[in-house]
Amino acid sequence: MTRSRFSACAAILLSCALTVCAQEPTPTANSVVPTLVRFSGTLTDPSGKPMTGVVGVTFYLYKDAQTETPLWMEAQNVRPDASGRYSVQLGSTKPNGLPTDVFASGEARWLGVQVEGQSALPRVLLLSVPYALKAGDAETIGGLPPSAFMLAVPSPTGASASSGPSAGTAANAPPPSGAVTGTGTLNFLPKWDSTSDIVSSVIFQSGTGSTAKIGINTTSPAATLDVSGAGTIRGALTLPATGTATATAGKNSQPLNMSASVFNSGTGTAVSQNFRWQTEPVSNDTSSASGSLNLLYGSGSNTLTETGLNIASDGQITFAPGQTFPNTGNGTVTSVGSGAGLAGGPITSSGTLSIATGGVTNAMLQNSSVTVSAGTDLLSSGSVPVPLGGSVTLSLDTTKVPQLGSPNNFTANQNVTGSITATGNIGGGGQVSGTAGNFQGTSANEIISVSNNNGTGDGIFAFTSGQYGVFGESVSTTDFSAGVAGESFAGSGKTLGVSGTNLNGEGAGVYGVENGQSSTGAGFIGGAGVWGDGGNNGHNGVLATADSAYAVVAVNNSTNLASVSVGNNTLTPGAPAFQAYGNFGTCTISVNGNLTCTGSKSAVVPVDGGSRKVALYAVESPENWFEDVGSGQLSNGSAVMTLEPTFAQTVNADAEYHVFITPKADCEGVYVSNETATGFEVHELRGGHSNIAFDYRIMAHRKGYESVRLADMTDSFKSATTVDNARPK
Numbered sequence: 001m002t003r004s005r006f007s008a009c010a011a012i013l014l015s016c017a018l019t020v021c022a023q024e025p026t027p028t029a030n031s032v033v034p035t036l037v038r039f040s041g042t043l044t045d046p047s048g049k050p051m052t053g054v055v056g057v058t059f060y061l062y063k064d065a066q067t068e069t070p071l072w073m074e075a076q077n078v079r080p081d082a083s084g085r086y087s088v089q090l091g092s093t094k095p096n097g098l099p100t101d102v103f104a105s106g107e108a109r110w111l112g113v114q115v116e117g118q119s120a121l122p123r124v125l126l127l128s129v130p131y132a133l134k135a136g137d138a139e140t141i142g143g144l145p146p147s148a149f150m151l152a153v154p155s156p157t158g159a160s161a162s163s164g165p166s167a168g169t170a171a172n173a174p175p176p177s178g179a180v181t182g183t184g185t186l187n188f189l190p191k192w193d194s195t196s197d198i199v200s201s202v203i204f205q206s207g208t209g210s211t212a213k214i215g216i217n218t219t220s221p222a223a224t225l226d227v228s229g230a231g232t233i234r235g236a237l238t239l240p241a242t243g244t245a246t247a248t249a250g251k252n253s254q255p256l257n258m259s260a261s262v263f264n265s266g267t268g269t270a271v272s273q274n275f276r277w278q279t280e281p282v283s284n285d286t287s288s289a290s291g292s293l294n295l296l297y298g299s300g301s302n303t304l305t306e307t308g309l310n311i312a313s314d315g316q317i318t319f320a321p322g323q324t325f326p327n328t329g330n331g332t333v334t335s336v337g338s339g340a341g342l343a344g345g346p347i348t349s350s351g352t353l354s355i356a357t358g359g360v361t362n363a364m365l366q367n368s369s370v371t372v373s374a375g376t377d378l379l380s381s382g383s384v385p386v387p388l389g390g391s392v393t394l395s396l397d398t399t400k401v402p403q404l405g406s407p408n409n410f411t412a413n414q415n416v417t418g419s420i421t422a423t424g425n426i427g428g429g430g431q432v433s434g435t436a437g438n439f440q441g442t443s444a445n446e447i448i449s450v451s452n453n454n455g456t457g458d459g460i461f462a463f464t465s466g467q468y469g470v471f472g473e474s475v476s477t478t479d480f481s482a483g484v485a486g487e488s489f490a491g492s493g494k495t496l497g498v499s500g501t502n503l504n505g506e507g508a509g510v511y512g513v514e515n516g517q518s519s520t521g522a523g524f525i526g527g528a529g530v531w532g533d534g535g536n537n538g539h540n541g542v543l544a545t546a547d548s549a550y551a552v553v554a555v556n557n558s559t560n561l562a563s564v565s566v567g568n569n570t571l572t573p574g575a576p577a578f579q580a581y582g583n584f585g586t587c588t589i590s591v592n593g594n595l596t597c598t599g600s601k602s603a604v605v606p607v608d609g610g611s612r613k614v615a616l617y618a619v620e621s622p623e624n625w626f627e628d629v630g631s632g633q634l635s636n637g638s639a640v641m642t643l644e645p646t647f648a649q650t651v652n653a654d655a656e657y658h659v660f661i662t663p664k665a666d667c668e669g670v671y672v673s674n675e676t677a678t679g680f681e682v683h684e685l686r687g688g689h690s691n692i693a694f695d696y697r698i699m700a701h702r703k704g705y706e707s708v709r710l711a712d713m714t715d716s717f718k719s720a721t722t723v724d725n726a727r728p729k
Contacts, residue, residue, distance in 0.1 A: 035097030040087040043080050043115065045678055050084025053674045054640045054681060056116035059090055061102055065110050065123050071102050077640070117642045187219075239279075250281025250289075255296075274298045282313070292318075603702070607649040616650060616702075624705035626651050628698045632682060634670075637689040641696065642679040650703060653677040657700035665692040 039059070043051040054077050060070035074093055080086040090111075091097035103109065114120040182198035184190050191201040204215040215221030217228040239254040255278040261270050276296040283289050293311040298304035308320035402408040472483030486498030500509030512529035532542030544551040554563040568577040568591050578589040587597040595601075602615040603626075616626050628647045632639050643653060651657070659672045659680055668688035674681045684690050 035091055035100065037090045037098060038087060039090055039111070040085065041113065042084045043078075043086065044084050049677070050082065051080055051115075051678060052082065052084070053676055053679070054079050054638070055086075056640055057088075058114045058116070059088070060112035060114070060120075062110040062112055062123060063107070065125075070112065071109070072099060116640070241279075245281060245284060247285045250284035252281070253279035271300045274304060276304050280310075605650040605702070607646050614646060614650065622710045624702040624708055625699045626702050627700075629696065630698075631693065631695050633693045634667075634682065634684060634690050636691065637684040637687065639682045639694075640679060641682060643677075643698070648678065651700035652703045652706050653700055655701055655706055657698060660697045660699075662695040662697075663692055664694055665690075667692050670694065 043055060043057075045051060056075065057078050058073060058075045061072040062070050074090065076088050076093060078086040078088055109126045110123040111126055112120055112123045181196060182190070182193060183200075184198060185200040187205055188200035189203040189205065190198045193199040202217050204219045204221065206213050206215070206219075206221060213221040213224055213226065215226045215228070218226055220226075239256060241251045241253055243251040245251050255276045258275045258277075260273040262273055263269070264271050274297065276298075278294060278296065279291050280294050281289070282292050290313045292313065295307045295309045296304040297307050308318065310318050312318065402410075474481045474483040484498070486496070488495040488497045498510065500511075502509040510530065512531075530542075532540070534541035552564075556563045566578040566589075568575055570591065573590075573592055574594075575591050576588045577591045580587045585598040587595065587599070589595050602617045604613050604615055606613050619625075619627075626647070628644060630641070630644070632641050653675075654677045657675065659675065661670050661672060661682060663670055667684055667690040669685040670682055671685060672680055672682055682694065682696070
């Protein structure tokens, strides 16, 4: 639902809260307190645009911020100005206005606001002025002024004791025991020195109103409260937020500032060093909204900025960039200098590092910079401390340990029990032997020939982490010559001529590239990176299957050719050229260009900022129209209708749209006015006041397609070239 937002006036002012409408007579001195309260606010749509036109709004009074049942309610039609601002008098539609007994208990009351057809907005706490309604009621006794109950003044003679003030009342109260005396100093708050004397306290005040400052033990307070001396607070010291957060921005806490003064010899002046702790919002307007405690710094009069040090809501500390941690004693190694075959940086931490060693002596390692070469007995036994204050680099003995990034010469036979994967060439004067056959480099017919006749396994299985597992190239001009050819002559079973497997997730099992000149052969669309040729009786040219992924993905960069072109050369009208099916329905495109589906055709449109997509169903039309229907009812000859929020996101309601009204009863006729992006108004002709119901139908342009009409699709169908005689002969 659309959530219109409103901002209430900072306070319901007394001068306007108890003001009646302008046409009401000015109350006399003896008039009762008007039972109306003025309230102002602003209505905006979810995009922040002001709402205009007549808007139905219901106002509720609640006991507190959570109770569901209101104490009082009232519905009014308001007309915001161009900025969405409006003002109403609560109680103006009721004969007796606001009921005064709502405020009788002296408890706080909360005001709720709900726009017609939308969810309620957050409640607002009423300030003190509305409770003056009950105060005005309290000035009467049973509706009569107190003067109606006054006793007659007794005559000087013959008055009974009960007709006058009784003993002990204010009329007979004894006078004060003595006059109040004392002296004081200007602008100091007074205090009682004894039962009757007043003297100055240590509390000093300068200024008045919003400029007033209070000083304790100081006559020159620098802030609203300035205390010279120590302070003790026996309770929580609360620094509240600087305001209430909105979806647009969160609010920081009030800061805790601390300053030091340091003398700068360069400038010859003392400069304040200012630090600040404050709580800041994190991930505002999200479901994971949180906060952090942040440290800020500024020198002198410079603005305080973030240092980078903060504490998250779970207690985790984020340190400023460049933070280091010194080590003492047996420290922790933070980096290792890279030698041959090792990665890392120099060991610079303090403390000692124990290295297991056999043939290396303690004296060899007691240096600020030591290189430890790996020998056969490096990991034998023992432990020698190495000072970490210097730099230690670990390296390998390359005569004993081969290196992956450099050429290695093996002088002895090497036995590998696993697989050998090569990204380059495998060369040598002999053969590379395997259980599946031999790699032969002297054959006149094949570069690699592998035979496997045992009925299981692969003739060639190639795996690479580089570019190609198998690379085949043909420079022959003979038709259908191949760089790599695979054939299967099995009489049964699901055998494969060529099998390609990809375990990367980004690559491909089989990759074919066509990079030749434009085709001149009859019936060819062009060359092909991969060509699959099928036969009759269900033998497919290309078969693609997948378990939980796309079986076929086709992508191109062409401006006028489709990523997928499907053709059928039959001369039979109505034959299918493309067919998509599932367990619940089928869609077919015939050779005539007709699209038929057992399901429905719809447009999928993003809503809610793209987080959700909805389907809309439209009639065939020269323009992209989306439609919606609904019902409403006139109230005293008029009605305000609001567009369904999700539908409004799919169309451009800021542009012209069409509304068709069907009255459900006899009336003077109706017309539509004030069409906006959020709704429209319906009125009865000739100023009628009917309360009839009606149906309506809306046609609006699809958002982003406002100017499309009878789009020319001729060029789009030029790519549907008939594929003729494409099968190799």
